[in-house]
Amino acid sequence: MSGNENGAPQAEVDTATAAYVLRLGDDALIASQRLAELAARGPQLEEDVALANIALDLLGQARVLLDYAGRLEEQLTGVLRTEDDLAFLRDERQFCNARLVELPNTDFAHTVARQLLFSGYALELYTALQGSADETVAGVAGKAVKEVAYHRDHAARWAVRLGDGTEESSERMAAALEACWPYTGELFTPDEVTRTVAAAGVGADPAGLRPGWDAFIDGVLAEAGLHRPETAQITGPAGLGGRQGVHTEHLGYLLAEMQHIHRSHPGATW
Amino acid sequence: MTTEAPAAPGAHDAQRRFDGMIAADERIEPRDWMPDGYRRTLIRQIAQHAHSEIIGMQPEGNWITRAPSLKRKAVLIAKVQDEAGHGLYLYSAAETLGVSREELLDLLHEGRQRYSSIFNYPTLTWADVGAIGWLVDGAAITNQVPLCRCSYGPYARAMVRICKEESFHQRQGFDSLYVLARGTGAQRRMAQDAVDRWYWPSLMMFGPPDAESAHSEQSMAWNIKRFTNDELRQRFVDIIVPQAEALGLTLPDPDIAWNAERGHYDFGTPDWDEFKQVLKGGGPCNRQRLEHRRRAHADGAWVREAARAHAAKRAARDTAGEAA
Amino acid sequence: MVTGPRPPAGAPTAEPRAVPPPPGPPEPAAAPAGGERRPAAPDLPAAVGAPAAEPGPYRVREQGGPGDRDRRGAAPAAPPAPPEAGRSGPGAESGAEPGGAAELAEIERIAASVPDPEMPMLTLEDLGILRAVRRGGDGRPVVEVTPTYSGCPAMDAIREDVRGRLAAHGHTGAEVRTVLSPPWSTDLITEEGRRKLAEHGIAPPTGRAPAAGAVMVPLSVRCPRCGSTRTRELSRFGSTACRALRVCDACREPFDHVKPL
Numbered sequence: 001m002s003g004n005e006n007g008a009p010q011a012e013v014d015t016a017t018a019a020y021v022l023r024l025g026d027d028a029l030i031a032s033q034r035l036a037e038l039a040a041r042g043p044q045l046e047e048d049v050a051l052a053n054i055a056l057d058l059l060g061q062a063r064v065l066l067d068y069a070g071r072l073e074e075q076l077t078g079v080l081r082t083e084d085d086l087a088f089l090r091d092e093r094q095f096c097n098a099r100l101v102e103l104p105n106t107d108f109a110h111t112v113a114r115q116l117l118f119s120g121y122a123l124e125l126y127t128a129l130q131g132s133a134d135e136t137v138a139g140v141a142g143k144a145v146k147e148v149a150y151h152r153d154h155a156a157r158w159a160v161r162l163g164d165g166t167e168e169s170s171e172r173m174a175a176a177l178e179a180c181w182p183y184t185g186e187l188f189t190p191d192e193v194t195r196t197v198a199a200a201g202v203g204a205d206p207a208g209l210r211p212g213w214d215a216f217i218d219g220v221l222a223e224a225g226l227h228r229p230e231t232a233q234i235t236g237p238a239g240l241g242g243r244q245g246v247h248t249e250h251l252g253y254l255l256a257e258m259q260h261i262h263r264s265h266p267g268a269t270w
Numbered sequence: 271m272t273t274e275a276p277a278a279p280g281a282h283d284a285q286r287r288f289d290g291m292i293a294a295d296e297r298i299e300p301r302d303w304m305p306d307g308y309r310r311t312l313i314r315q316i317a318q319h320a321h322s323e324i325i326g327m328q329p330e331g332n333w334i335t336r337a338p339s340l341k342r343k344a345v346l347i348a349k350v351q352d353e354a355g356h357g358l359y360l361y362s363a364a365e366t367l368g369v370s371r372e373e374l375l376d377l378l379h380e381g382r383q384r385y386s387s388i389f390n391y392p393t394l395t396w397a398d399v400g401a402i403g404w405l406v407d408g409a410a411i412t413n414q415v416p417l418c419r420c421s422y423g424p425y426a427r428a429m430v431r432i433c434k435e436e437s438f439h440q441r442q443g444f445d446s447l448y449v450l451a452r453g454t455g456a457q458r459r460m461a462q463d464a465v466d467r468w469y470w471p472s473l474m475m476f477g478p479p480d481a482e483s484a485h486s487e488q489s490m491a492w493n494i495k496r497f498t499n500d501e502l503r504q505r506f507v508d509i510i511v512p513q514a515e516a517l518g519l520t521l522p523d524p525d526i527a528w529n530a531e532r533g534h535y536d537f538g539t540p541d542w543d544e545f546k547q548v549l550k551g552g553g554p555c556n557r558q559r560l561e562h563r564r565r566a567h568a569d570g571a572w573v574r575e576a577a578r579a580h581a582a583k584r585a586a587r588d589t590a591g592e593a594a
Numbered sequence: 595m596v597t598g599p600r601p602p603a604g605a606p607t608a609e610p611r612a613v614p615p616p617p618g619p620p621e622p623a624a625a626p627a628g629g630e631r632r633p634a635a636p637d638l639p640a641a642v643g644a645p646a647a648e649p650g651p652y653r654v655r656e657q658g659g660p661g662d663r664d665r666r667g668a669a670p671a672a673p674p675a676p677p678e679a680g681r682s683g684p685g686a687e688s689g690a691e692p693g694g695a696a697e698l699a700e701i702e703r704i705a706a707s708v709p710d711p712e713m714p715m716l717t718l719e720d721l722g723i724l725r726a727v728r729r730g731g732d733g734r735p736v737v738e739v740t741p742t743y744s745g746c747p748a749m750d751a752i753r754e755d756v757r758g759r760l761a762a763h764g765h766t767g768a769e770v771r772t773v774l775s776p777p778w779s780t781d782l783i784t785e786e787g788r789r790k791l792a793e794h795g796i797a798p799p800t801g802r803a804p805a806a807g808a809v810m811v812p813l814s815v816r817c818p819r820c821g822s823t824r825t826r827e828l829s830r831f832g833s834t835a836c837r838a839l840r841v842c843d844a845c846r847e848p849f850d851h852v853k854p855l
Contacts, residue, residue: 029340036343039331039350040562043570045324045358046829052351053831056344060745063340064774084339108573139774143744146777146803146855153809154830164583165576172572261396262338268454270339270446300846341750348747348834355833362828362841362848424847427795427819431850435833438711438748 008196011076016196017134018072019096020203022086023193023243024125024140025065026097029087030251031118032058033258034105043108050154054115057147061140062087068136088262092245092252099242100183102251106176109169112158113176116220119152121187124212128204137202156220163224170225177221178229185233186241188213193243292493297423300366308492311485312422313367314383315494317374320360321385323353325559329393330402338396342446346399349439356432363424379564386410387545388475390553397450397457397464403443404517405465405472405510407436412506413476421493444513451518465514466522473537474545476503482542507537698735701765702727705737708759711751712834715794718752722782725773735768740778743835743855779803780836780855792818797825797840797851804854815851817842827851 035055042048066083074080081089100118105111126148129141162173188210190198197203221228240246262270284303291298298304331350337343361371377383388406393399414436417429450461477483477499489495497505507526514521525538547553705727706719718724718739725738737756741749753770760768780799783791788798797818814823822844829839830853837850 033335036334036347039334039347040324040327040354041566041569043566043573045354045361046831047570047573048324048327048354049351049358049829049833050831052347052354053835056347056351056745056747056835057743058745059340059344059347060741060743063344064744066340087340088338108570135775139777140744142775142777143741146779147744149809150830161577161580162573165580166572168572169576169579257335261336265338265454265456268338268457269449270342270453341747344745345747348745351831351835352833355829355831355837355839358829358839359833359848359850362839366846366848427847431795434714435712437714438751441711441751442747 008199013196013200013202014072014076016193017200017202018069018076019193020197021065021072021137022069023096023098024137025062025069025086026095027101027118027122028058028062028065030095030097030254031101031114032056032062033254034101034103034114035111037105038111051111054151054154057144057151061144061147064136064140068140084262088259092247092255094245095247095251095255096243096245097247098183098186099236099248099251100180100187102242102248102254103180103183104250106179107172109162109172109176110179112155112162113173113180115151116155116159117180117184117217118187119148119155120213120216121184121209122148123152124209125204127212128209131201132203133201152216156216159220159226160224163221163226173224174226174229177226178231181229181231182234186243189241189243191243292421292491295493296421297426298421299423307488308494309367311489311492311494312425313364313369313374315489316360316364316367316425317369317377318384318386320357320364320374321378321383322389323357323360325385325389325563327353327357328559328562329389329391329555330399332393333396333399336396337399342399345439345442349403349442352435352439356435359428359432363428366424375567379560379567381551381560384549385559386475387548387553388471389559390548390556391468391471392554394467395460395464397447397460398468400443400446400450400461401464401468403439403441404447404513405443405468406475407440407443408510408513409472409475409506411436411440412502412509416496416502419493419496444517447517447519461517462519465519469521469523470540470544473503473506473540474548476500476506478542478545504534507535511535693733697765698727698729700763701735701737701760701768704759704763704765705739705756705770708752708755711748711755713791713796715790716787718756720784720787720790722784722787723752723778730769735765737768737770738773739770740773742778745835778855780852783852791852795819795847795849796837797849799852799854801854815840817845817847818849819847820845825849 032055035051035058038048038051040048042051063083066086070081070083070086098118100114103110103114123145126141126144129137130145132138132141159173162169164170188206190206194203194206198205218228235241236244236246238246285305288298288302288304288308291302298308327350330346330353334343334346334350337346361374364374365371374383378385388409393402411433414429414433418426418433420426420429447461447465450457452458477486480486480498480500483499486495486498490498511521511526523538525536527536529536548556551557702724706717706724708718710716710718710721710723713721721742723740723742725740727735727737730736737760739749739752739756749772753772756770757768760766781803783799791798795818797815800813800815815825816823817825820842822842824843825840826843827838827840828848831837832839832850836852836855838853839848840851841848
């Protein structure tokens with residue numbers, strides 16, 4: 001990964017880095033929260049174990065990233081927000097996760113589809129970030145790469161089982177992919193933040209992650225006997241999306257559940 | 271399930287050998303001959319233990335999405351993962367005795383096999399999670415340590431492993447209550463309220479008083495059970511009284527008093543009528559726990575079916591590939 | 595230097611509150627192989643908690659004051675209690691001069707011997723998660739530990755336990771920090787660690803960790819009980835993140851396998 005070639009002022013790079021790291025943390029946190037809903041509700045015990053494991057890996061990544069984002073922010077604003085401050089005290093419009101990860105667990109196929117598409121992206125992302133000029137980001141990526149490889153593999157196996165299982169499972173899997181597909185474009189859309197961090201060698205250009213993701217997903221779909229959905233991408237109002245804090249209606253409910261107890265006891269330690 | 275061993279000439283030798291092993295405190299392994307009653311008792315006990323692990327995921331799993339800090343969330347997810355993993359492990363141990371997990375789950379769903387009745391109580395607040403870690407896991411560990419010497423090999427070895435892993439979670443529960451007890455007024459009250467509700471049910475985890483315990487005698491003769499219900503209950507109380515003091519919380523039992531003559535704490539009598547009610551299905555959450563379990567199983571039927579269908583297709587393709 | 599989560603600015607750097615951990619179950623002795631004698635009954639955990647100066651809410655039945663109470667093995671509630679027995683007792687004086695290399699070496703020795711909270715038969719050294727012990731910028735010793743997996747919930751407990759044990763040996767100034775790079779790998783589990791895993795019925799990781807991004811499928815995993823390679827995977831994910839559940843078709847024993855990571 002190259003260094004700060006375009007010569008953006010360091011302050012700009014630092015601001016973008018803090019925003020970028022926050023996005024990574026939010027992706028992992030919200031993805032984890034969705035999986036955590038499934039505790040004791042999996043289709044078989046092995047799946048309860050697997051989903052808990054994946055949720056825990058993602059939460060671990062989220063914690064490190066959010067903590068780091070908070071400390072980066074402190075250098076800019078002088079105010080420190082901890083991992084918990086960021087997770088529990090921000091409102092809907094301040095979260096910058098990709099909308100894909102907040103989609104609900106409508107059925108097991110939806111969970112699998114969401115995980116397949118997101119983990120596929122995360123593996124490309126963290127593989128690239130291993131070379132980040134930022135030590136912490138590179139460190140997180142080094143661990144995440146191994147874990148996300150298992151996550152992606154797990155989702156892919158299920159996608160194949162469901163796609164190439166029974167007629168019912170195939171239909172459900174196809175429907176789930178159609179529901180998730182419109183939110184995948186956002187993963188690979190560059191903006192000011194990603195351009196700045198990519199130029200500085202800290203982050204990865206999202207568009208550059210696409211070919212690897214496409215290849216892997218197409219491979220899984222082929223093996224599963226499924227087709228690429230043709231559903232159009234869904235952008236938020238005014239073309240804004242999760243990265244700009246413009247989410248689906250699902251996020252509000254998710255956050256209400258997640259944040260309620262923490263917010264009910266201001267200043268308390270747990 | 272198994273049928274009666276044939277009354278062939280070898281059967282008496284096998285029984286003598288089995289009796290000898292029990293008398294010598296040796297381990298019985300899956301391939302050893304064992305009396306039908308011993309096998310049935312073990313299946314019942316191991317299955318009950320496995321069912322308890324998976325039903326136990328519910329009252330705690332309830333709070334994962336609402337955990338008030340990311341650290342607590344992580345610890346709780348790990349705990350629930352642990353329980354599911356233990357369930358898997360124990361079902362496998364039961365399978366060494368000639369039953370399948372499917373059969374055992376069917377028995378659970380039909381209400382014909384039990385799980386620990388403690389999980390029929392509701393987790394009403396965040397502090398309940400800590401109380402469960404401290405009291406319920408604590409009681410479970412007290413029960414399980416003697417089982418590490420159980421005569422049946424796979425179960426004994428499972429207990430050794432599970433005990434080690436559960437002690438981490440018990441510590442986390444204690445830690446959580448410790449922090450609450452030293453927190454805001456609302457947190458302190460929450461912690462005390464949780465302990466007030468979970469103390470008596472955790473005492474009941476050791477089963478009815480010895481005089482009324484149906485299975486105990488035979489289980490003790492077979493070296494499956496090592497100590498009586500009352501002995502274990504007493505041990506548990508002796509452990510938790512000083513721990514409650516360390517927490518700065520009280521136990522809702524006015525009869526707790528150190529008895530220097532006995533060298534143990536005296537404590538009150540659980541409401542055995544409530545216990546019987548809960549065992550019969552009349553506890554606060556019996557219906558709900560089983561319904562949740564049945565629904566998860568039913569909702570997952572199409573998934574399991576798909577996995578089977580896919581495996582069959584693959585196998586057919588592989589054989590076709592070999593034949594070609 | 596890459597670091598993991600640190601307490602927020604303004605928070606006390608030393609753990610002001612010492613949570614006396616409830617004692618874990620004692621170590622049931624490892625079972626000998628086949629035809630076996632069972633190990634002697636393990637003692638149940640000693641009671642924890644301060645012998646209160648006052649009797650607290652619980653009356654003493656016999657006459658006589660709190661001094662008559664027979665408490666087994668209580669650890670004090672207020673100061674940090676060392677979590678494990680079997681090592682130098684609390685308050686043992688450190689032999690090394692502060693500020694020297696000998697001090698660091700002793701700190702490393704002590705930290706290395708702390709048991710992992712989730713798999714207490716292994717020490718931090720066995721697991722390969724004790725990264726380094728060095729002198730920080732301000733001259734204070736820094737102990738660096740690295741998590742096995744991102745979500746490891748035991749990291750706080752590990753940091754507490756290391757600090758607690760160091761303090762018990764007179765090293766109260768040490769800082770314990772989480773580092774992420776280079777990432778932990780099962781390759782870092784020592785030979786001793788592998789031996790202990792197998793001894794406790796857990797199959798150690800087979801072969802070397804896969805390259806980043808690859809998922810390894812182990813070709814043969816030996817049953818830790820009977821040694822047969824006729825084992826199969828029941829579940830890729832087990833009770834903890836690093837393990838898979840397998841079963842031996844030869845002796846039918848279910849067992850955990852540490853997955854190469």
